[in-house]
Amino acid sequence: MRSFSILVAGVGGQGVLSAARLIAQAAANSGQRVLVGDTFGASQREGSVLSVVRLGEDVHGPLVARGEGDMLISFEPYEALRQLHLLRSGGTVLVNTAPALPVRAALEGGYPRIDEVWAKLDEKVSRLIRIDASASAGTLAQRYDSYFDVTNVVILGAACTIPAFPIEESDLLATLEQRFSERFLPMNREAFTTGKLLAQEGRFG
Amino acid sequence: MREKQKKSSVPPRLMLGNEAVAWGAIAAGVDFAAGYPGTPSSEVMQTLISTAEEYGHYAEWSVNEKIAVEAAAAAAWAGQRSMAVMKHLGLNVASDALTTLAYTGIRGGMVIFSAGDAQCHTSSNELDARVFARFANLPVLDPSDPEEAFCLARQAFEISEILELPVILNSTPRLSHSSFPLDVSRIAPPPHRDARFVEDRPRWICVAGLALKRHRWLTRRLSESIDRLGGFPVTSTVPGGNRLGVVTCGVAHGYAVEAIRKMGLEDQVSLLKIHLPYPFPEGQVRHFAESTDELLVVEELEPLVEDSTRIALQKHGDATPVRGKADGLIPLEGELDPAIVGNALARVLHLQPAAEEVVEQLPIRAPLFCPGCPHRSTYYGLRKAIEPLAEKPLVVGDIGCYTLVSSYPFEMLDTLLCMGAGAGMAHGFAQSKLDRPVLAIMGDSTFFHSGLSPLVNIGYHRSNVTILLLDNHYTAMTGFQPNPGTGLSSTGEPAQRLSIADVARALGFDHLQVADAHDSALVAEMLAKALAHAGPSMVISEGPCALQEERDRARQRERRRPLVHIDSERCIGCRVCVTRFGCSAIQWDAETAKATIDPAKCIGCGDCIVVCPADAIGRTAQ
Numbered sequence: 001m002r003s004f005s006i007l008v009a010g011v012g013g014q015g016v017l018s019a020a021r022l023i024a025q026a027a028a029n030s031g032q033r034v035l036v037g038d039t040f041g042a043s044q045r046e047g048s049v050l051s052v053v054r055l056g057e058d059v060h061g062p063l064v065a066r067g068e069g070d071m072l073i074s075f076e077p078y079e080a081l082r083q084l085h086l087l088r089s090g091g092t093v094l095v096n097t098a099p100a101l102p103v104r105a106a107l108e109g110g111y112p113r114i115d116e117v118w119a120k121l122d123e124k125v126s127r128l129i130r131i132d133a134s135a136s137a138g139t140l141a142q143r144y145d146s147y148f149d150v151t152n153v154v155i156l157g158a159a160c161t162i163p164a165f166p167i168e169e170s171d172l173l174a175t176l177e178q179r180f181s182e183r184f185l186p187m188n189r190e191a192f193t194t195g196k197l198l199a200q201e202g203r204f205g
Numbered sequence: 206m207r208e209k210q211k212k213s214s215v216p217p218r219l220m221l222g223n224e225a226v227a228w229g230a231i232a233a234g235v236d237f238a239a240g241y242p243g244t245p246s247s248e249v250m251q252t253l254i255s256t257a258e259e260y261g262h263y264a265e266w267s268v269n270e271k272i273a274v275e276a277a278a279a280a281a282w283a284g285q286r287s288m289a290v291m292k293h294l295g296l297n298v299a300s301d302a303l304t305t306l307a308y309t310g311i312r313g314g315m316v317i318f319s320a321g322d323a324q325c326h327t328s329s330n331e332l333d334a335r336v337f338a339r340f341a342n343l344p345v346l347d348p349s350d351p352e353e354a355f356c357l358a359r360q361a362f363e364i365s366e367i368l369e370l371p372v373i374l375n376s377t378p379r380l381s382h383s384s385f386p387l388d389v390s391r392i393a394p395p396p397h398r399d400a401r402f403v404e405d406r407p408r409w410i411c412v413a414g415l416a417l418k419r420h421r422w423l424t425r426r427l428s429e430s431i432d433r434l435g436g437f438p439v440t441s442t443v444p445g446g447n448r449l450g451v452v453t454c455g456v457a458h459g460y461a462v463e464a465i466r467k468m469g470l471e472d473q474v475s476l477l478k479i480h481l482p483y484p485f486p487e488g489q490v491r492h493f494a495e496s497t498d499e500l501l502v503v504e505e506l507e508p509l510v511e512d513s514t515r516i517a518l519q520k521h522g523d524a525t526p527v528r529g530k531a532d533g534l535i536p537l538e539g540e541l542d543p544a545i546v547g548n549a550l551a552r553v554l555h556l557q558p559a560a561e562e563v564v565e566q567l568p569i570r571a572p573l574f575c576p577g578c579p580h581r582s583t584y585y586g587l588r589k590a591i592e593p594l595a596e597k598p599l600v601v602g603d604i605g606c607y608t609l610v611s612s613y614p615f616e617m618l619d620t621l622l623c624m625g626a627g628a629g630m631a632h633g634f635a636q637s638k639l640d641r642p643v644l645a646i647m648g649d650s651t652f653f654h655s656g657l658s659p660l661v662n663i664g665y666h667r668s669n670v671t672i673l674l675l676d677n678h679y680t681a682m683t684g685f686q687p688n689p690g691t692g693l694s695s696t697g698e699p700a701q702r703l704s705i706a707d708v709a710r711a712l713g714f715d716h717l718q719v720a721d722a723h724d725s726a727l728v729a730e731m732l733a734k735a736l737a738h739a740g741p742s743m744v745i746s747e748g749p750c751a752l753q754e755e756r757d758r759a760r761q762r763e764r765r766r767p768l769v770h771i772d773s774e775r776c777i778g779c780r781v782c783v784t785r786f787g788c789s790a791i792q793w794d795a796e797t798a799k800a801t802i803d804p805a806k807c808i809g810c811g812d813c814i815v816v817c818p819a820d821a822i823g824r825t826a827q
Contacts, residue, residue: 046789061350103793
């Protein structure tokens with residue numbers, strides 16, 4: 001099938017849906033056929049969120065069947081594991097390393113330990129890129145005294161360094177410039193660049 | 206001219222299916238739109254409200270769906286093009302008006318947009334609006350993708366005018382919340398119509414014998430509908446092989462197309478998509494069946510198309526087998542996906558079904574109140590009030606963010622039925638002489654939506670019910686829409702704020718107290734008093750939605766509030782802040798057995814400070 005599906009996963013409040021929309025808008029701006037499907041249910045905060053960006057002529061619906069996603073971008077390691085069944089074998093995973101373990105799980109268990117998550121991801125994913133986007137975004141938010149979390153833009157910057165990522169960096173940057181007002185652009189530009197650097201370190205370091 | 210050139214050089218913006226529906230209505234020249242928010246429908250009205258000034262239509266958040274339908278019907282009776290917008294459950298609220306509107310019909314085109322919820326992502330049932338449409342004798346359109354939603358939304362107004370009937374436009378979460386680039390720069394709506402009422406008493410006064418005459422008119426009109434709509438594509442086909450004919454409706458169509466392509470079945474299977482599942486295009490389906498050995502009907506929820514297909518074939522003695530839900534190939538519940546449709550195709554065609562893979566099972570992440578949410582401290586207070594009581598009150602629920610009192614760490618909710626049912630059922634429990642006190646919770650938007658009548662009933666019968674009214678000033682769960690208690694109009698201009706306390710007192714709640722929602726001790730004290738009072742009582746716990754408050758601070762360029770932190774030296778690891786208060790910014794470090802606060806999530810509300818018995822929680826010095 002002529003299609004490429006990017007799974008964007010995370011937890012409510014992390015900016016997953018906005019990130020997916022930025023990717024999709026950049027793809028649309030560069031003339032690609034695009035359809036985005038969001039699953040967020042009652043996840044105002046802390047619920048699982050999945051947005052699927054589907055590119056190509058053979059896309060007719062917003063859902064990706066098991067094993068048919070081409071790339072998984074997860075804002076959180078547990079969510080990467082949760083959505084991994086949607087990824088095809090050989091698909092790339094970009095994951096933010098900061099875990100968001102539900103507090104109840106921290107108290108009572110029920111979730112695997114984080115090192116088990118990494119072991120499973122290592123075992124099942126041939127191309128796994130890890131970045132600590134949350135830490136960088138936290139530093140940026142403090143420096144700019146900002147109400148807004150830019151973790152998602154850090155992750156987008158990192159995604160651009162992946163060869164299989166079907167969006168040109170310049171298109172994504174242009175979409176960012178379109179999306180944010182003058183007031184928020186400097187922080188978002190910096191977040192994007194930070195993401196690129198983090199991914200390059202992650203791969204070569 | 207320059208403006209136009211500039212517009213056309215900008216690539217089309219990504220839009221949700223819901224936004225596409227709104228733009229379809231704008232393209233049709235909608236004059237009047239009214240709706241009540243409800244996931245997954247809300248973005249339709251939001252778009253119509255934000256474009257109202259530019260395109261000159263009227264748009265409002267009504268206080269409930271019935272009023273939205275009645276208001277839109279009035280505009281349509283006066284010859285305007287009108288739209289009423291709601292989630293599927295709103296159809297029930299509006300059904301008294303809708304079922305008679307089918308008898309009277311309309312003059313200007315009227316479209317009722319209903320966003321359903323196959324899979325109950327955010328709803329208490331999966332009601333299929335297509336079946337509601339048949340029940341109400343109203344035509345229904347079921348688009349299969351956002352692009353088609355735009356086209357059908359536009360055409361729905363013309364169809365409505367040709368048939369002189371309101372038309373329901375159905376959606377699902379997958380359609381409403383799918384996005385695609387839609388170019389609206391060249392939309393040229395027709396001129397708006399003036400409202401002019403044409404007297405016609407036998408039609409507009411629908412009662413007794415006159416109503417029976419209109420029912421006869423309606424039956425005749427429905428039977429002629431498909432012929433009258435000759436110019437509209439009520440179905441479309443994807444040609445292929447003759448072995449199997451797949452009849453699809455709504456979003457299921459895309460799943461069928463993808464499954465057929467993936468399995469390489471194009472030379473065995475052809476497709477017929479039903480855009481108008483009621484009144485049913487029998488002729489088109491019969492014609493399609495003639496060229497296939499067997500039919501498989503693929504649709505979500507009720508077997509409307511499937512049953513109608515069987516009836517259509519049987520009328521003409523066509524014995525082509527019709528497969529689908531009746532033989533368990535397609536489920537009656539939940540949403541479909543390409544894999545479910547692929548498996549059904551495999552079974553009909555005797556192919557090997559796809560292997561079931563083992564999926565990593567992680568527990569579901571239960572949603573929590575946002576950091577700073579006034580509901581959290583209110584419920585912390587509620588627990589404080591209830592704990593010392595020998596007789597624990599039954600906590601009767603209602604619909605809103607505040608329903609999350611059902612989940613961790615509060616888990617204090619006993620019942621939940623539908624919008625407004627909290628007060629209605631609390632009255633019933635109280636009057637049935639239940640062996641426990643009764644407390645109903647209700648939000649501000651529910652108060653205006655469907656809370657007033659049951660509160661009047663409580664006041665009138667002097668029921669021994671305590672209402673905990675959580676007033677966060679917005680219809681927050683569906684996207685912070687304003688309501689009569691917000692102090693903003695639908696379009697965001699300052700407006701008179703209706704006092705819930707004044708209204709409630711007038712309804713018979715003379716034992717009424719108002720607390721600051723962030724003062725959990727005061728909430729607890731007032732609730733204890735209210736629960737001890739015999740007769741109707743109300744505690745209004747008031748504090749604006751924290752997300753909205755933070756947004757307002759950011760907009761006004763206020764500095765962030767100093768954050769709150771936990772002194773690890775002082776923390777005794779008692780877990781009260783996580784197991785009883787449960788702010789998502791407070792985390793538990795299993796290694797040190799102490800609580801910590803995530804500075805990325807904390808908004809500095811300080812509600813947790815009073816919770817700590819060791820005084821370990823305090824503001825970060827700036």
